[in-house]
Amino acid sequence: MKNRKLITSLILAFCSLIGFSQIKLSEQIQMSKSASQESVSLYFIDFWATWCGPCISASKYLTVLQSEYPNDLHIVSLSQENPDLVKAFLKKHDLKLTAAIDNEGETFKKYKVHSLPYGVLLNANGAKIWEGHPADLKSHDINNYLRKYKTRSDYSAFFEVLKYEIVNEEQYTPEKAFEFKEIVNVENDGLQIENEGDYVEIKGRLNEILAYGWKVNSNQVKVKEEDNKFYSLYFKKNSRGFRNMSDTIVRKLKLKNKTKKSLGEVYVLDFSSATLWDTFQIDWTDNPTRYLIGTADIKADNLSVKDISYLLGKALETPVVLKNVDDYYKLHDWDIHFKYYDLMVSSLNDNYGIRLQKEKSELISYNITKKAP
Structure with missing residues (x-):
């Protein structure tokens, strides 16, 4: 046997x-x-x-x-x-x-x-x-x-x-502080950000790019389907256009932005009792993006409160509202769970003293349209 x-x-x-x-x-x-x-x-x-x-x-x-x-x-x-x-x-x-x-x-x-x-x-x-x-x-x-x-x-x-004959593609070098082009044949429909020398290249659908610039959820940026095209944008780092990214895009692409306030379901992060990590908890010095989003956690090295709220809202597919923040742009290290609500609440409170709750809150929506010729 x-x-x-x-x-x-x-x-x-x-x-x-x-x-x-x-x-x-x-x-x-x-x-x-x-x-x-x-x-x-x-x-x-x-x-x-x-x-x-x-x-x-x-x-x-x-x-x-x-x-x-x-x-x-x-x-x-x-x-x-x-x-x-x-x-x-x-x-x-x-x-x-x-x-x-x-x-x-x-x-x-x-x-x-x-x-x-x-x-x-x-x-x-x-x-x-x-x-x-x-x-x-x-x-x-x-x-x-x-x-x-x-x-x-x-x-x-x-x-x-296998063996293939590879045709080398010359890398494009921008000549101006801001350049853009529409892309017709899209290989990857997600938002792509690449740091190269003095420039940042951003590729994606218009609403996703604008949401990234304003650091809001993409659901808050409304663009007509026929206008929500795929773009490749180049910004010179630390330029005025880079610091005001979405406003620059709206102006240069000859768009109109009409904001509107309304009530919506959001995650509210209250920083009134926060004790945030410094920048010595995680060290990814040679990673220009400095964050990692898994299916349950976000880890980040040297990211601001504004940036981490954007990433958390993207992971949760729900807008995130910040309250009682002293400095939106000071850098910190982060390790945040987001898959299970109760664990997310307890870990934010235990690690950073941040109180979180889901509620109805006032939201700004951005309605993007083309200017009349």
Whole structure:
């Protein structure tokens, strides 16, 4: 009976290996110095992009996770961007994970990746056993999967590196303090913010960009569907236009903004008894965006009260109203839970002395229309 069970197990293992289709990579950029290239039990594909600020924070977290399991887990950061751009970015930010390119987007499509950062965990037979925001994959999850999945596979057997001819794209350098262009063929519909030298590039739908500039919820910015186009905007850092971002956009794009006050369901954060963290709790000095939003938590390094309220409102998909704030723009470090309301209330109060409640409150809505020609 024992022999029969052993034979059955071997047959099942052999069949699973036969049915396994290698994960395709267009180009190998770099190999991790800590992960084994020989047999490991688990592979994690980290889908990312150089323009995705939270992806950089996720990479730092995954680097720590990789160092904990050098012989059992191999993490691969996969981008669809130009290899030269990725190489320069990796060198500049000293990111140490294995990195590769998915030029045709085949692997992105295979795992239905629609937002970044995102990741999938695979066993050595190529079966997906976990997916989600990389920051939500914890050490205890890895330990549980390692106990369950014993089969191992070499890196070279797990991934197939293809070869493509890459056409280099010259990076655009703005000539003015503010420039914009409409984008017709949209690859990623989310808000994208990229810091490059003296400029910040922001891509997204008009209502999302304006909401970011005013630091309000996108539901508060009303734009007609035919006018809510996708733009790429360039701002020179610390310029007047950058400091008054949304007002600059409204003026330069020849729009009209009519504000209106009304009652709406909001989260109210009361800072009257707040004792906020300083800027020495989290250190992500080489991450220009300096925040990481998971499915349950927001972690941020050197972000203002105004910025964190915007991120929290975006995560909750509900406007956030601030009360009794002494300084909206002073920088702090943050670690905020938002998935479960009761836990969010208690953690904000315990960590920062911030009182939170959900209520009806006065809200400003921004109604954006085109000026008559």
